[in-house]
Amino acid sequence: MDIAVETKALRRVYRTARQEVVALDGVDLRVARGERFGVLGPNGAGKTTLIKILVTLLLPSSGAAFVDGLNVVSQSRELRHRIAMVSGGENVGFGMLKVKEQLWMFSQFYGMPSKPAKRRIDELLERLGLSEAADRRVSGLSSGMRQKMNLIRGLITNPRILFLDEPTVALDVGAARDVRDEVRRWMAEDPTRTVILTTHYMMEADELCDRVAIVNRGRIVAQGTPAELKQQVQQNAIVDLQLSPGNRLLDALRTVEGVAGASVSEQDGIDRFSLLLSNDAALGGVMRIVEASGRQIRGVQKREPTLEDAFVKLVGRGMAEEEQG
Amino acid sequence: MSHPSPLRIFLKTIVARAYPRFVGSYRNRTWIVTETLLPLIGTIAMIYVYRALHAPARYLGFVVLGGVLLAFWQNVIWAMATQFFWDRGQGNLELFAMAPTSLAAILLGMALGGAYLSLTRAVTVLIVVSVLFGVGYTAAGILPALGVFVLTICALYCLGMLLASLFLFYHREAWHLADAMQEPIYFLSGFYFPIRSLGAFVGGVGSLIPLTLGLDAIRQLILPGTPQFIPLAWEILAVIGQIVLYAVLSQVSLRYLERRARQDARLILRST
Numbered sequence: 001m002d003i004a005v006e007t008k009a010l011r012r013v014y015r016t017a018r019q020e021v022v023a024l025d026g027v028d029l030r031v032a033r034g035e036r037f038g039v040l041g042p043n044g045a046g047k048t049t050l051i052k053i054l055v056t057l058l059l060p061s062s063g064a065a066f067v068d069g070l071n072v073v074s075q076s077r078e079l080r081h082r083i084a085m086v087s088g089g090e091n092v093g094f095g096m097l098k099v100k101e102q103l104w105m106f107s108q109f110y111g112m113p114s115k116p117a118k119r120r121i122d123e124l125l126e127r128l129g130l131s132e133a134a135d136r137r138v139s140g141l142s143s144g145m146r147q148k149m150n151l152i153r154g155l156i157t158n159p160r161i162l163f164l165d166e167p168t169v170a171l172d173v174g175a176a177r178d179v180r181d182e183v184r185r186w187m188a189e190d191p192t193r194t195v196i197l198t199t200h201y202m203m204e205a206d207e208l209c210d211r212v213a214i215v216n217r218g219r220i221v222a223q224g225t226p227a228e229l230k231q232q233v234q235q236n237a238i239v240d241l242q243l244s245p246g247n248r249l250l251d252a253l254r255t256v257e258g259v260a261g262a263s264v265s266e267q268d269g270i271d272r273f274s275l276l277l278s279n280d281a282a283l284g285g286v287m288r289i290v291e292a293s294g295r296q297i298r299g300v301q302k303r304e305p306t307l308e309d310a311f312v313k314l315v316g317r318g319m320a321e322e323e324q325g
Numbered sequence: 326m327s328h329p330s331p332l333r334i335f336l337k338t339i340v341a342r343a344y345p346r347f348v349g350s351y352r353n354r355t356w357i358v359t360e361t362l363l364p365l366i367g368t369i370a371m372i373y374v375y376r377a378l379h380a381p382a383r384y385l386g387f388v389v390l391g392g393v394l395l396a397f398w399q400n401v402i403w404a405m406a407t408q409f410f411w412d413r414g415q416g417n418l419e420l421f422a423m424a425p426t427s428l429a430a431i432l433l434g435m436a437l438g439g440a441y442l443s444l445t446r447a448v449t450v451l452i453v454v455s456v457l458f459g460v461g462y463t464a465a466g467i468l469p470a471l472g473v474f475v476l477t478i479c480a481l482y483c484l485g486m487l488l489a490s491l492f493l494f495y496h497r498e499a500w501h502l503a504d505a506m507q508e509p510i511y512f513l514s515g516f517y518f519p520i521r522s523l524g525a526f527v528g529g530v531g532s533l534i535p536l537t538l539g540l541d542a543i544r545q546l547i548l549p550g551t552p553q554f555i556p557l558a559w560e561i562l563a564v565i566g567q568i569v570l571y572a573v574l575s576q577v578s579l580r581y582l583e584r585r586a587r588q589d590a591r592l593i594l595r596s597t
Contacts, residue, residue, distance in 0.1 A: 014590060052590075052593055055423050056422075056423055056587070057419055057422055057423055057587065057592050057593050058587055058590055058592070058593060059584075059587045059588045077425060078425075080423055080424060080425040081328045081425045083423070085419075085420075085423060087416070090416055091415060091416060092415060092416040092417050092419075092420055093417065094345040094349070096345070096348065096349050096352050096353060097344075097345055097348060101344070101348065104341070105341045105342070105344055105345065106341075106420065106424075108337040108338060108340065108341030109334070109337075109338050109341060109420075109421065109424035109425075109426045109431075110329070110334070110424055110425060110426070111328065111329030111330075111333050111334035111337050111425070111426075112329070112337075153420075
């Protein structure tokens with residue numbers, strides 16, 4: 001296998017005067033060239049730390065990391081020619097510059113000749129539907145347009161490996177779709193290109209990634225294709241239960257025999273529980289607990305497993321709960 | 326893989342990073358007030374102090390030349406040395422650091438872009454105050470004084486790069502330090518009076534700032550009767566020495582502190 005990214009026992013510890021936080025705890029990862037590889041996990045899982053080490057902005061505390069065959073610590077200068085990173089919610093650059101000026105400025109930090117850089121910028125602006133905004137000031141862009149501009153910044157220099165850190169965070173559905181479409185198109189142009197994507201949108205990873213790794217508390221708890229990960233919950237029955245608000249119920253539901261995992265999210269004033277049942281009989285125990293809680297059942301449905309369900313099974317909790325700590 | 330040469334990247338980075346400052350000055354005209362009219366008021370106030378004290382006419386020249394170089398010092402401190410502090414907060418520093426360019430080129434670009442505003446401010450102070458208050462200069466000394474001025478600015482910007490590397494590492498603490506040092510540096514550099522008045526020891530300490538000796542040399546060249554701190558030739562040699570010293574120190578410091586910043590997660594807004 002031609003390897004684009006490899007980490008060996010990668011560990012990163014943040015130290016302050018009062019405490020030590022282990023952000024990465026022995027991460028072993030191999031990403032093949034040409035892959036769209038997703039790193040999934042809740043906030044604080046270590047995704048961004050991993051990316052920042054791989055793009056040479058952060059040194060590992062121990063272990064080793066190689067990108068495009070180069071050591072991220074000792075060969076960072078050479079490596080920086082070959083990579084680019086785009087983060088979600090980026091507010092980089094200078095608001096008074098026009099979009100095309102800002103993109104040109106960043107291309108110059110890579111030594112690109114101005115004419116080809118401008119040609120490439122025009123081409124990418126066209127592709128992402130931003131041609132009309134080319135002469136608009138950066139400060140006047142919507143968040144969706146800004147993120148498309150950021151993606152163009154990442155693509156101008158034609159990197160071999162593109163790192164996308166939560167690239168669609170806080171974008172509306174249309175803008176997020178455009179970003180994903182462009183990533184797919186860019187990859188399709190050259191099979192040797194590689195994308196490493198961090199996200200906590202499971203749907204995005206499912207739709208975009210060839211393989212994913214689930215990171216939790218600095219460790220990789222599983223990796224494989226989205227289909228392989230979903231297979232881990234294939235033998236489970238997935239039941240969505242919608243209840244009126246009330247007392248905390250999640251811990252009690254998790255104790256029911258036959259419940260392999262449970263998560264909850266709140267939407268429109270209704271608590272939506274996702275339950276992984278190892279056998280259908282467990283539903284009886286669940287209903288007894290719900291009845292005892294006094295909550296009203298607003299809906300029950302059985303459905304196909306998703307990556308989110310695999311996450312719940314592997315991590316033990318839902319992504320939303322992790323984010324709430 | 327072939328890449329553009331480091332020199333090419335270095336030069337292109339300088340131009341590209343200077344660009345937003347040039348453009349910014351054109352698109353946001355409030356600088357005309359902040360960079361020309363307001364500094365004029367400060368300089369003119371000092372002129373009136375000397376006039377009220379019936380100081381010799383050359384003291385008015387001291388103030389004007391002090392006002393001219395003050396513009397560059399402020400550019401170095403607030404638009405160059407502290408810039409990484411702002412860039413880090415905005416996320417720009419990450420992108421600068423992960424590009425195959427050097428942070429020194431980024432800093433020089435910032436300086437070049439900012440020097441345009443500083444030059445405008447300096448020329449305004451020089452011409453307006455000199456004309457308004459009838460300050461005269463020795464014509465024969467103007468060309469050599471320009472040469473000393475260029476050397477002084479080079480040394481000053483090398484010092485600025487050194488300070489920027491400290492800001493890269495200490496950021497907010499360094500910001501407070503720069504703020505606290507502002508007035509003492511105005512004093513020690515002799516912006517508004519001849520440095521000789523401070524005596525050998527204090528003047529010697531002040532001479533670590535390139536402005537001090539550069540300013541004194543310029544005054545000696547174009548304002549006859551300037552009390553000599555040390556001989557002119559020594560002052561010029563010292564400024565040249567400072568260019569070399571601060572250039573080398575800033576490169577060593579930038580490399581070392583960039584690595585420390587990668588180690589201590591100071592290039593990024595921390596997120597796990």
